[in-house]
Each structure stands twice: as structure tokens, then as C-alpha cells.
Amino acid sequence: MSSKSKKDLEEVTDKVSEMGVEDEGKKLSHKEKKKLKKQQEYEKNLEILTKVGGQGHSDLDSNFTVSQSETLTRGAQLLEHAVDIKVENFKVVADETPAVEVVLNADVKCKSLQKECKELEQKAETNSDEAIQARLQEVYEELKAIGADSAEPRARRILAGLGFSKQMQNRPTKNFSGGWRMRVSLARALFVEPTLLLLDEPTNHLDLNAVIWLDNYLQGWKKTLLIVSHDQSFLDNVCTDIVHLDQEKLFYYKGNYTLFKKMYETKWKEAMKLYEKQEKRLKEMKASGQSKKQAEKKQKEALTRKQEKNRTKMQKQEEDTGPQELLQKPREYVVKFSFPDPPPLQPPILGLHNVSFGYDTEKLLFKDVDFGIDLNSRVAIVGPNGVGKSTFLKLLLGELTPLQGDLIRNHRLRIGRFDQHSGEHLTAEETPSEYLMRLFNLPYEKARKQLGTFGLSSHAHTIKMKDLSGGQKARVALAELCLNAPDVVILDEPTNNLDIESIDALAHAINGYKGGVIIVSHDERLIRDTKCCLYVIENQNIFEVDGDFDDYRKELLESLGEIINNPSIAANAAVAQ
Template structure:
């Protein structure tokens, strides 16, 4: 489909890519990852022809249709409705619709056979292109991305950048391209929209290349990872979790090879040094020197996963109750957010506030932080509570002419320069980086500076609104470690499910204009919510109707036979699950074999087999759950 051969791309004296290779095949779903600055977005622009490589080739199938979502689309402006903007994807259908309307007007005065034939031809082509369903398709995709029926009638110009990006995504998806290039598609999506996009991309039949820092999203969508590293494109067969395991295995092999080679080099150098002065050994010494020079050196493994290891300071401990909301009501014109809502935040709570955009998450954070006082009811902080509030507007509060270290020194004067440098090092600012001016930093770098400031504050209560925006996977991992080490209390709004699952011990969500709480991790909440949503709505009525009809309940003998059969089926399914899990382990061992990566066809075959085994395991697990529920229902007397 697309072949990248010996690609070199230079910016000034720096080679962003150096003879990199990558073949994208039909049906590939690839996550393109790498640290910020390794050229992921640049590579997408090279593929679509916006940038020209220094050398090498990019060849692709003739007439290939590429859909490219990039952050530049945020600037797209239009006074037309978002439904109309999305439907601009159907260029030929729209053209035919206009021509058909014009021909119908002419037919009011001209009944010639030529005109009727033209109209018939246009209508046939329009129907063949599914023209009568394009509005429904556009409406369906916009609804999946979070737009209500009323929203779809509003002009694009009324929407903020994040919502405008969703419209552009809808337009690209409606074009049904052969390959989708998506640069950070989840950046401006809430959790329901991310889940909808996951389902859509899982069913998408074309190829996909996704640049994303959302590892849960990558795990659910991609079957290949390509890492941009040191000018090369390194391929791994599997999703992001498999990539982590496989990369660790490769690095262990590389580390052992490096250590063995270094030991051999030292041994040779000692031998050379020992016999260098002896004329009788001169030939042997020269031979060994040349052998060392010809040796292909194995590089040591670089640690791209820095760890956070500093103690967060706050001068006083908070009381038991950190914040209390009582009878809080808040609304915007035509949009009630909270109505007589109550909630309590206690010392040590690590709260994830989740939900769809527009439900009031950021508004609730501002109320708790005290920056929004336009509400009724009570919101008060507890004894000895000191807070810091991180939101995206904090980036605008950075002093552009300050150096990074200077910015932190003025904000946190109690910390020593060594401590601040250590903190900045954890946020990937090392060496002379700390003397960079704020004004020259990228959006992601500014986010890291603002986060470092928030975490150095003398605060025992953190309020964090979308702290992962603009952060790459490496930086998200740093934030997770920092929050895990934080001994105070925090509440965080984020669409990064990996972060939420690793830092939260309580889940808050707004439902029916009330603040609801789930006392557990995000993964546990997801499981609970899935069961809650899948519960049949009319179970109670059905039970009432069925209860009097005793003859429909199974007799004891029948019930015993049915129970035995179900238990037998359950045991058989358990055995099949165990066998399938063993097959998956065998497949993982096969894919860990370095020799496999030398043969692309065998690699793809092994990868497809591995993915198929995982799907079969999921089917068996679903069967087991259904049997278990049937047994429970039978034993509890539910028909």
C-alpha cells in the first residue's frame, strides 16, 4: 500500500530520519509512537506530500485515498452548519445533487427526452453512490462524536477548537479513505467519544496509522507498533502492551550482547597492551587491532523511562474533611449543570472526575477551587487545607521571558536549586535545558513546566483539570509516578484511562445533575458500569408476569438435569479456555523469537494468528460468563 524506503529527512544539520524503512500493508492498524521531537508528525506530513524527504522514496498504490487528521485543522472556519461541513466529504454526491435539482427545475418547462435521460442518468449515479443515505451517515458519525441534533444545525464558527476538530474528524471518516493518518485523534475527545472512535476504528476495513499518547486507545485499536527512535522506524507485531513486553525482551538481549562485547573488547585490549612492545608478536597485535576496528559495535540500552523520586513537601497536614459541597446548584442559560448536589472530599482521597464533555466537570473543579462563585449552596474547604489548581490556562500564566529554572525558583522559593533541578529532570528538562526561555517551548513542554510548578507548590490538595493534554506517553508515566508518590489529596479530570486507572481510588461522575461516587478504581468502575448498562430494562415486569405461571418453572428433576448439563458445559468451557491461554503463550514465545522479525510475511502471519487466538479466547470467556449467569439464575429460582 505504502512503502517507505531508505528515508532520510534533515532539519538543518540534524537528521530526523536516517535511511528509515517501513511498509504499510492493507488492513494494518499501526500505532506510531516515540518521544516528543522524534518526528512522528513530520513523518505523516512526508507521507501526504507536505514535506519532501532529503533522500529515499515513498511509493504508494495508484489512486490511494488518504484521510489525514492533523492539529492544523483546528483553524478551519465556516459559517455553515456542522452537518453541512461534514457532508462536504461527499464531493461527487453533492455535485450530483445540485445537478439533479437544476434538471428538475428545467423539467417544469422542458419535457424533452434528452433532458429526462440526463436526469435519469444522474439519479442512477447518485443512487449508486448511496447519495440518499449520506445525510444519515453524517448524522450518525457526528452523533457518535458527541453532537446532539440541535448542535448539528449550528454553524461551525460557534464551536471551540476541540469541537471543531471533531467535525473535521467526522468529515475525514465519511470520505471512507483507504488509509487513515490520525495525529493525536483523542486529544479533544471525552471518554464516551473515545470509546465510540475505538469501536469505529476496530471495524474500519482500511489501514490506519495513529499517533497517540493514549495507551489504552492504542491497545484497543492497533495490531502493530512502529517506534520512531534514533532516526529509524522499529516495528513490533502487536498492540502497545505487547510492544512493552517485546521491547523489554529485545533490550535485555541487547544489554547482554553489549556486556559480552565490552568484556571481549577489554580482554583484547589487555592482550594487545601486554604484547605491544614485543617485536615477535607485532603481527598478532596488529591483526587484533584491525579486528577490533572492524568489529560492529553493539550500543548499550538507553533508558527512556526516567523515574520520579523526590518527596513532595507541604508544611501542614489537612484535616479529615478537605472539601464539602452541600445543596450546590449551578446552571448556564438553558443548561443546568448541578441541582442541590452534595459531596465530600476526605483526606487521602485520590478522585477521578469523569464523564462526557458538557456535563460540568471543569465547572465543578472551578467551584471546588473557589474560582467560580456564581452558584447557590455551600462549598467550603476544611481545616489546614492548602490547594493548587492546574488547568490549561495555567500555561498562559507562565512568564514567557523567564528561564524554566527561574520560573520554578520564583514560585517555590523554599526548594533548593538542586531539588528544583531534580524535579525538572523528572519532567525531562536536564542539563542546560533548564535555562531555556519559556517563550521558545512547545505546548507539551509548557505543560510539563506548569505541572512541575503545581507539584512543587506548598499544597496538600491538588485540583488537576486535563493535566495530560499535550503530554507524550513518557511524560504521562512521569505524572502517574508523581501522583502515586503524592501523600496529600487530589481530584483530577482526564480522558487518559491509563492514568485514571493507576492513580484514582474513587470515581466521581455527574448524573441527573447530582455528584455520584463509585468507591473503587477506574477499571472496577468500568466493569460495574458495563454491567449496569447491559442490564435488561424490563426484568422486573417480566418477573411479575412469569411468577404466577408455576407450570413454566422447571420441575426439580428437570432442574437437576439442566443444572448438571450447565455445569458440564461450564467445565468444558473452562478446559477450552485453559487450552486457548496455553496457545496464546506459545504464540507469544514464537513472536519473541528475533529470527521472526527478519521475515515480514512470517511476522504478519504470526501476528494475525496471535490476534485471532485472543479473539477466540474472548468468545470463550463470554460463553463462560453466560453459562455462569444461567447457573446462578437457575439455582436462585429465576426463570
């Protein structure tokens, strides 16, 4: 414990002691008892915090929100003894090196010891020097201590979980696409098991199978993870704490994402009440004859007094906030849209009959496929990357012609498509509002209203499309999709450029839609929330999965030989509260 912490603790203890040795005959008022209880709780929490070097337990851990002080001291303790903290670029070079070797090479210490071991063994064959033998024995022990014997099986396990077959694991990295090399890069990061691992949107380049494996694998991770992700199920299953960036400040919460959402909603409502109370008070002061400047000054003074009264001694030591400013209206970010319901259509709506297809006639991707949907279908197509999910969608859209069989489609059917590349077709020199006005003959205000419902901020309505981000373009494409009023919507990895609020809005729109929906997605939450039937592509055909999402998850992880962590424990617990 630092001398400063000891001094703080002694001061608090003295104050509590003074309160406790008052004349026992004097009865404390309810207010005094409440004050005494708060002082005792503060002393207890401070003692716990300082005794364990900053990492709170017991009552501190039961609090949902985490103070800045606790977070910093806990983080300092975690990193103080970390000897392997480093910044490393895990980008994989396209060369002749097999994928598994690229992963193994990430452990520099192990590779160095193995190289030294080989050199010493060669020397020992022709030299009986005791120093060589002694060093060789030390190297053997070091290799054993770091688990060198299990390094290759562990590397292959990680690659298999990320979708690499045994043949692919031995393939040179130059033969992989950029997306697959990204997976090798992720495998390297997982393999070295650093004290602190930073993952920025780790699920974006993965298929659903790989996301399920990564989710399960990281649930058993013993070290510190810092994750940026828009995948709610992934955050719920893996994370124990949430750091929220809001109004240029960081706010810390204990629990997973679902718990954070509950707490944030409560916090937002309280902030709105305080803001409305402030505005009412300002209005009353102005009505009593005070100027706007006088009213605001008095309100600031009142807020400063209240802030000083409520701040604990520890918080005062953390920062000197100075005079309090007027409360700002809490930011409300709402994305809400809907797909217009289609008119009735006579079946068959859309399907494939006895279809076979392959880009190479010698190697078919699909053989004798029968598949169909109607206007109330909710279908999620799953399977590893490269199995033909996007090709299957192109066959349904008529963009590819089957080698055998027929595409069946109602002649009045309107299909809407949205994928991660949907924003690429937008005209570069037009603004979003100009684009919708031209395509759908909309008045200016209606075009902007449509864009606003999809979460596109108002300033972006008049920026040229070429200057928009990928996420902003995705919102314009979604607005266009809805205005086209499709009878069937096909969504191919729709969540890659969307934030969590937009993904929630998309799920809500699908649930209220009376047309047919086909989804290819790695986002578990979207699949669950839309209650899609799972169809898996395998063995040159497509089959409905027997069971629900958890059954599919269990079967997949068992096929990989993984120990299965209970899915969505934290999420289910949060919902039950």
C-alpha cells in the same frame, strides 16, 4: 510476481534442491540440518510473500516484528489500487453553514451527483429527450451505489458520537468554539472514509465520552489508519501495528501498543547486553597493549563480519549497509517521580454543601449539590464538554463563589492544581532551574535533579521558559506542583502535553500518594490505572457511577445506539501472554 522475485525464488529453490539430493546414505550433522531447515523456512516465506503480491499471511503474520521489505510491499499493495488518496485540509471555516452540512459537503462526489440529479430532474419535467432520461437513470444508480440515501444519517451518527446534540448539528459553524470546529473537522475526515486516514493526536480536543465513541468506531474501521497518539488505551484498542521512531530510524512491530512495549523491553535488554559485551571486549584489547584506535577497528571488523553472516539474501538486496559502526549505548528514557505524602488532617477535608451555581442566574449549571472527599479519595469526574466539569473544579478551589450553599474546606488544607494550561504562568525570562531555585530556595544541582525526574532533558534546564515547548513547560509545572507538597491534587486534563512515559509516571505517582486526588481526564488508561471512582456530572448535579469503567462505557455506547466492540480485547490478550 515480478521477474526479479521469480529469479530469487528459483535460486533459493535450486539451493534447497541441491541440499536435498545429496547422498541419502550420508547423514547430516546437527549444524547442517539446522541450516537446511532455515533455508526451507526462507523459501516458504518468500513464496508466500510473492504469491500474494507482497502481503504476508500465515507464518509471516505470526511474527511480532515486521521486516522493512514486507512493510513496503504490503503498503504498496494497499495503495496501488487506491483511487481516493488525496491530501485535503479539513479545517472548518466559521460561517453560516450548519455543522451537518459541512460534514456532508466533504463527500464531493456525492454532492456533485446530487446537484446533477436535481438539474436533470428539472430538465426532464419539460424535456422528453432520451439522453436526459438515460443520464438521469445513470445518476440514480450511481447515487444508490455510493449510499447517498444513508449519507445524512451517517453524518449525524458521527456528529452525535463526537458530542453534538441534534440542535448543535444544525447550528452554524460560526457559533462554535475552535475546539468544537475541530470536532466537525474530524467528523468530515471520518465521513469520507478515505483509503488512508491520518490522525494526529485525535483525542486531544475530545472529552472522555467522545474518545470512547471514537475508539469503538475505529475498531470497526475497514481501511488503513495511521495514528499519532499518546493515549495508550486508544492505541491498544484500535491499532494492529506499531511504527516506532527511534534513533532516526523506523522500526515496525506487529500487534498493539502493549505488545510493542513488551517486545521493545526485550529488544532493549538484548541491545544493552551486546553493548556491555562490546565494551568489555574493548577494555580487554586495550589491556593487552592495543591502542584505542586499533581496538575499535578490530571490533568494527568483527561486527561487520557478524552482520554479513546474519543478513538474509533479501535483506542484502534491500540495502547495502557498509562497514558496521561500534554499538551505541541503548537510549534509556525514564520518567519517575512521586508526590510527598501529606500530614494527617481532620475531616472535613474538602467539599460542597447544598451548592447552586450558574454564570447566568436564569440558567443554573448546578443545583443543590453535595460532594466531598477525604485524603484517600480517588475521584474521576466524567461527562461531555460543556456540562460544567471545569466549573465544578473552580467551585472546589474557591475560584468561583456559589449562588447558594457553602464550600467546606479544612483550614490547613493545601491544594495542588495541574491542567493543560499550567505552563502558562511560568515566568518567560527565567530558566526552569532558576525558577525552581527562586521559588523553593533550592541549590542549583537539586533544582536540576528535580527537573530531570520529570523527564525534562538536561539541555532544557537552562533555556528560557519562553522558548520551551508546551510539553517541556508541563514538566516544569509538575515539578513545581510536587515541591509545593499538596494535601489534595486536582488534575484537569493533565495528559494533553505529556508523553506516554510521563503519563505512566503520573499514574504511578498517584498510586503511591497518600493524599486526595480528583481527575478530569479523557485518558482511559490513567483512570483505570489509578483505580478512580467515576463521578458523572448531569442534570445539574454530580453522581457516583454505579459500576466500573466498562459499565460506564457500555451504557454510553448503548445510549448512542452503537454496536459495542469488545473493549480492550487486544490489551487484555497482551497482558495474559
